[in-house]
Amino acid sequence: MIDRVFAQAVIDKDKVDQLPGSSLTLSSLFSGAINIILTTIALVAFGSLLYSGFMYISSGGDAAKAETARKNIVWALTGVILAMLSFLLVNFFASIPETDFSGSSNNGGDNSGGGLTTTADFEVTTASGGSLGNYNIANPSQPFTEQFLINLPTKPSSNVRVSANIQGNLDLTLLDTAVIFTPENYSTNQPIRVNYSGKNTSAGSSTLTFSSGSNTKSVTFLIGND
Secondary structure (H helix, E strand, C coil), rough: CCCCEEEEEEHHHHHHEEEECCCCCCCHHHHEEEEEEEHHHHHHHHHHHHHHHHHHHCCCCCCEEEHHHHHHHHHHHHHHHHHHHHHHHHHHHHCCCCCCCCCCCCCCCCCCCCCCEEEEEEEECCCCCCCCEEEEECCCCCCEEEEEECCCCCCCCCCCEEEEEEEEEEEEECCEEEEEEECCCCCEEEEEEEEEECCCCCEEEEEEEEEECCCCEEEEEECCCC
């Protein structure tokens, strides 16, 4: 049985930052400009250090001249050190990946951008032919893994994420929490697997919910309920 629900399609947030007609982004341009400025400051400070060292050597016993050169050396060294530290900090923070607060992840744990969204249709089928409405566990002492296959019937314009979660009192574990579809792999089945431990000894139920945004579809696992 095939049930259709609606999913969120996520637009790549990196494209929002991208300059029209170019592969460059505003963030990369800003980082590059900062590095150029810091490099210039470091070169000027280093040149000042060399000049102050020459002044100190050529002071010829002139105490005032030597003191001025010494102060200039201290300031030049300070400038070089600060420029180097600033350069390292800028590049360190630029290398940190952006955090996605949308909670998106695929079944490998990767995040897929957030922000602007649209809608897309997806299909869910059970690999073993079980009903998506109620799934009666006939032998509660027998462990098993049930696999649900997700795919898109039509090609989306951007990435589509379908997530899953379980709530209830049965000992069920999600082996995959979400799947991500791209315009290239939209028609390929992707699994969301659920493992049952076989440890429940009394009646109970748990609900597996597929969701994307406010759109949901549920499968209820039952023990001792016909």
